[in-house]
Amino acid sequence: MIKSPSTTKRIVMVDDEPDFFSIVRDWLEPRYELVPLTDGSNLLEELEGLDPDLLILDIRLPGPDGFKLCRQVRSQARFASLPILFLTASHNEGDFLRNLEAGGSSYLTKPPEPPRAPGPDQGAA
Numbered sequence: 001m002i003k004s005p006s007t008t009k010r011i012v013m014v015d016d017e018p019d020f021f022s023i024v025r026d027w028l029e030p031r032y033e034l035v036p037l038t039d040g041s042n043l044l045e046e047l048e049g050l051d052p053d054l055l056i057l058d059i060r061l062p063g064p065d066g067f068k069l070c071r072q073v074r075s076q077a078r079f080a081s082l083p084i085l086f087l088t089a090s091h092n093e094g095d096f097l098r099n100l101e102a103g104g105s106s107y108l109t110k111p112p113e114p115p116r117a118p119g120p121d122q123g124a125a
Helices: 018-028 043-050 066-074 093-102
Strands: 009-014 032-037 054-057 084-088 106-109
Touching: 009 018, 009 043, 018 032, 032 043, 043 066, 054 066, 066 084, 066 093, 084 093, 093 106
Parallel strands: 009 032, 009 054, 054 084, 084 106
Antiparallel strands: none
């Protein structure tokens, strides 16, 4: 599926927690199209058809873990520059380093906080 330049940006998220998908969807839509996948068993095939602008991976998944999936995606020339964000409950420093080694672009821990407008005491930037 090829997108036209005016199409909403597409984010593919691989996470096995359906409740978390709902939270992230509430934050991102309608500005972004969120495509949820509960495991990465066919991730490369899915990505080919979806042509995402961003891939979000959990680390601990049924089947291949997020690090293995990241390495698989990075091994494909077509996805070499695809931003890959690890969004995980792991606060382990070793997992952060493995994110970098696997080719991840960024790493956030769950639960992230949604963006907020500055409060009256913070002023506008």
